[in-house]
Amino acid sequence: MDDYLNDMALFVEVVKAKGFRNAAQAVGIPNSTLSRRITALEKTIGLRLLHRTTRRIELTEAGQLYFERCKRIVEEARLAHEQLGDMLAQPSGVLRVSLPVDFGVTYLAPLMVEFAELYPGIRFDFDLTSRRIDLVSERFDVALRIGESEDSQLIARPLASLTPNLYASPAYLERAGEPAKPADLAHHECLTILKASRWTLREGKRSVTVPVGGRFALNSVGMIRRLAVLDRGIVLMPHEVVADDLASGALRPVLPRWHGEAVQIYAITETRLLPAKVQRFIEFLQARLAR
Known part of the structure; x- marks a missing residue:
């Protein structure tokens, strides 16, 4: 047997x-x-x-x-x-995690350090990538992704919801003028991801979709953020991603009463049956990101 x-x-x-x-x-x-x-x-x-x-x-x-x-x-x-x-010891072993590059570096890195201090028996193998990895054949324990899982056979556990807002550098706003209403964005340099041509913005129960564009269209949140700091235009992204730039004054809010549509962060696993190291990791992120 x-x-x-x-x-x-x-x-x-x-x-x-x-x-x-x-x-x-x-x-x-x-x-x-x-x-x-x-x-x-x-x-x-x-x-x-x-x-x-x-x-x-x-x-x-x-x-x-x-x-x-x-x-x-x-x-x-x-x-x-x-x-x-x-029952005898804390979780141990190697925790293999796939996570988006820019979001991992700018937002999750301090949380990873905090988790590592809580569980000294766990070692970490982080793969920073925006591609859709194969959790089965590539042997990842968990993938952190922004947006819903495209594979219905995988298990997506919600971690947090992030609301994007509009930001630009003081120098850009001094040069180009500050938009007074969402429709004004059509006349500004807007730094978009994945060639988005429209932004949907909300103020309370009001919703408006405005055309946006500019000289730069990118697939990297980190690069978009950097170009905004370098006075190249207006960005739409979560406060958590640009918190350091806001604190330093490199960026400031634009149309602060308006915000974009919330996006979900998920922990994606192959199965509901999780090893202790993975279960603790997901529980930790749910608690911290909920703040």
């Missing part, structure tokens, strides 16, 4: 890694041994689970069904062992 359960866990690793070589490296056994174990599992079950080619593996129909069942069993067994360990 023990060998059967171990082979089941190895099968799950092969599927997650999308091949025998990566799975063998992850679990620390020879590739040939791993292949032999999966073959023995298929013989025990009496069904082919994988289609093997020289470049990749594909699940058979039976393999897909078996993987969905086994994945949960293996995860629950692993968590059972970890939870027993948590």
